[in-house]
Amino acid sequence: MADAKLxxxxxxxxxxxxxxxxxxxxxxxxxxxxxENPRDRxxxxxxxxxxxxxxxPKPMSEGKEQAVA
Numbered sequence: 001m002a003d004a005k006l007x008x009x010x011x012x013x014x015x016x017x018x019x020x021x022x023x024x025x026x027x028x029x030x031x032x033x034x035x036e037n038p039r040d041r042x043x044x045x046x047x048x049x050x051x052x053x054x055x056x057p058k059p060m061s062e063g064k065e066q067a068v069a
Contacts, residue, residue: 006045
């Protein structure tokens with residue numbers, strides 16, 4: 001975490017295409033870690049790498065075939 005780039009929660013939500021409320025729920029569910037801004041305790045920050053990882057395409061499971069129309 002020492003080298004992590006932290007971005008404001010509003011920016012992370014915009015990159016993910018979700019609302020701040022949805023991002024808060026995802027953090028509560030353990031999908032993202034929120035950090036307190038040391039300069040403004042009201043602001044929450046998100047690790048930019050966690051956001052990038054969430055946007056990275058993931059392989060489909062091999063056991064489930066997808067129908068092609």
